[in-house]
Amino acid sequence: MKKTWWKEGIVYQIYPRSFNDTSGNGIGDIPGIIEKLDYIKSLGVDIIWLCPVYESPNDDNGYDISDYRSISKEFGGSEAFDELLEQMHFRGLKLVMDLVLNHSSDEHYWFQESLKSKDNPYRDYYFWRPAKNGNVPNNWVSFFSGSAWLKDDITDEYFLHLFTKKQPDLNWENPKVREEIHDIVDFWCKKGVDGFRMDVISLISKKLDFPDTAYPEDYGKTIKNYYANGPRIHEYLQELNRKVLSKYDIMTVGEGPGIDLSNGLDYVDEDREELNMIFHFDHMFIDNGVGGKYDPIDVPLSKFKKVFSDWDEKLKNKGWGSIFLGNHDFSRMVSRFGNDNKLYHSTSAKLLAMLLLTMRGTTYIYQGDEIGMTNVAYPSIDDYNDVETLGSWNQALKRGDDMDEYLKLVHRQSRDNARTPMQWNTKKNAGFSDIQPWLKVNPNYVDINVESQEQDENSILNFYRKMVTYRKANKVLVYGDYECVDEADENLYVYRRWNSEQSYVILLNFSDSYQAIAYEDLNLESTELAISNYLESHSTSQLRPWEAQLRKY
Template identity: 80%
Template sequence: MKKTWWKEGIVYQIYPRSFNDTSGNGLGDIPGITEKLDYIKSLGVDIIWLCPVYKSPNDDNGYDISDYRAISEEFGGSSAFDELLEKMHEKGLKLVMDLVLNHSSDEHEWFKESRKSKDNPYRDYYFWKPAKNDKEPNNWISFFSGSAWLKDDITEEYFLHLFTKKQPDLNWENPKVRKEIHDIVEFWCKKGVDGFRMDVISLISKQLDFPDTEYPKDYGRTIKNYYANGPRIHEYLNELNKKVLSKYDIMTVGEGPGIDLSNGLEYVHEDRDELNMIFHFDHMFIDNGAGGKYDPIDVPLPKFKKVFNDWDKKLKDKGWGSIFLGNHDFSRMVSRFGDDGFKHHANSAKLLAMLLLTIRGTTYIYQGDEIGMTNVAYPSIDYYNDVETLGSWKEAVKRGENMDEFLKLVHRQSRDNARTPMQWNNKINAGFSDSNPWLRVNPNYEKINVENQENDPNSILNFYRKMIAIRKTNNVLVYGEYICLNEADENLFVYKRWDKSDLYIVLLNFSDETQTTEHIDTDIKASHLVISNYNHNHSFINLRPWEAQLRKL
């Protein structure tokens, strides 16, 4: 297996508007990140993934880009970015930029020109269609609710937007568009960035006949069969790799809605020259019912384990995985997969950290997860900002749903759960800003914050630091073999990592009750404890609620 820095590296994801505000306007900024580089470095991570900071009208918080080469002035502008990049490299940190290449903002100059007339030179930079039977060109729905088509009054045609109406999809069929994109990527590579996270990259190739969906209510199937994995997707990625990416020592990770075990290896196979890694969502959509994220279902632990087991088997010796349990688009990790109540909050957060840092693949840690930040439960929809959440709310109102019950689903599923400001201390606004933040701070910041945990050797924060240090000094936890020892167990997740020199056993109790390991067939009796999230009486036979142990033979 080829060894490289981005396989051994650990990524820390920053959502800039929620990280640290130094200007006092309630919005996080790039100087705020520069100010916290020593903190980030202290975690032991190597790579920062920076969510979009480009010029944008912020209809979708920066994922609607109006100028791909300009840094937004509200984040500090280009000079602040250049200083951040320089300071990061001085400290041995690498920077991965977030690139949105499926769509632009409708305020981008390309789209402004495109909508002027049907014969404008930029017309084919986007997808324009006439009405079909006095309706939209097809029945596709946006990821953010409502039709994926919007009629423009200037030419009386519809343009495609798989996301908000201010995010028109780019037409990769047009070679001029691809050339523009290649030049943008080259621009940032020459500037010295170390890689790219490519937003919804699996959607860039479209089925040009734009067929109606057969299963408009089965959202997961719609994404895979109609929106993603289009006929020229691999041609486009191979071309981008050949013309730009392969010329630089960078890492690439593509966000992959619609990518699953049947097609995932095609994107990351080491012989195909496309992407280094993808984010699949088999575990992140695992609790989505047929109606999507606001139709949640319970998930048994064996189903959760199967995702990790199957993907490791699929990628072994051929590709490389991305290991993550949360990001800016999902609920807080500990609230979703752990126990965010007072009794087991810390131990379940530490257990999830051990999982992240002992599975084969590159580990991604989202800001705030290292202190166990939790979901927020705002008292009203008026407190929420996320365009997806607000769109889903409007659709629920139209359907006549019980909105008190739907608000509980928002508490559980809204993307704003991960976007509340970083909790630095117990002072006003959690130390994030001197003025009212763009999104209200989680009220639990007085207890859950960095300052409280810095000097507590048993804190979640310091457990992360210990686990990261263990992974960094034991390549077996990066490249070693993996096997799950108890696939059918409803409460325990137990697996081995090994190579020619070392063997580790990971024991994770995903339950509120003590669980025995006596039925698990392994040589655990000959092992010794390396680290645990409990501080005393470490029995490998009986694991206490949410207990996590890393053991070595």
């Protein structure tokens, strides 16, 4: 297996708006990131993935880009970005930019021109279609609720927007669009960035007949069969790689809604020369019912384990995986996959850290997860900012749902759970800002914050540092083989990692109760305990609630 820096690297994801405010306007900024670079470096990570900081009207918090070559003045502008890149490289940190290539902002010059007339040179930069039988061109719905089409009264046609109405989809069928995109990517490569996270890249190729979805009530099937994996997707990615990406020593990871085991390797097979990695969502959409994330279902641990095992098997010879349990688009991982009550908060957060840092693939850590930040439960929908959350809320209102019950779903599922300001200390606004932040701070910052965990050698923060250090010193945890010991067990996740020189077994108890370890063939008595999330003596016959053990043979 080819060994590279981005396979061995550990990524720390920053959502700039919520990281650290130095300008005093309640919004995180690039100077705030520079101020915290030594902290980030102290985690042992190698790479920072920076969510969008381009010029944007912020309809979707920066994922609606109005100028791909300019850094938003709200975040500090281009000079601040250049300083960030320089300071990162000085510390040996690499920068991965978030790039949104499926759609632009409706305030981008290209779209403003396309609005002017049907024969404008920029009209074909987007998908414009006439009405169909006096109605929208098809029955597609936006990721953020409502029709994916919006009518322009001036030209009497509809444009496609798979996200908000201010995020029109770019037409990659047009070679001029692809040339523009290649130039943008090349611009940032020449500036010295070390890679790209490509937002919803699986959606860039469209079925040009725009057929109605046969699954209007099943959002997952619609995404996979109609929005994603279009007929020219691999042609486009191979062209981008050939013309730009391959000319630089960079890392690429594509966000892949609609990508699954049947097609995932097509994106990352090293011989195909497309992307280095993808973010699949088989484990992140695992609790989504037919109606999507706001129709949640219970999920057995066996199904969760099977996702990791199946993907490892699929990618192990020719591709590479992305190992993550949270990011800016999902609930906090300790609230979702662990237990965030006070009794098990710390142990379950550490267990999840051990899972992340003992899997084959590149590990991604989202800001705040290293201190166990949790979901927030704002008392009113008026406290929420996320466009997806608000869209779902309005749809529920139209349906006549019980809105008190729906607010409980928002508490569980909203993307704002991951976007509350970073909790640095016990001072006002968690040390994030001197004024009221753009999004309210989680009230538990007085108990969960960086400063207090820095002073506690047994904190979640220091456990992350310990796990990162151990992974880096034992490359078998990066490249070695993987095997799940008992996929059917609904409480324990036990798996082996090994190569010709070293062998490990990882034992994780995903429950609030004691669990017997009934795997005699593991010969645990002959192992040495390397790391655990409990301080007291350790048994090889049972695991305590949320206990995690990394054992070496």
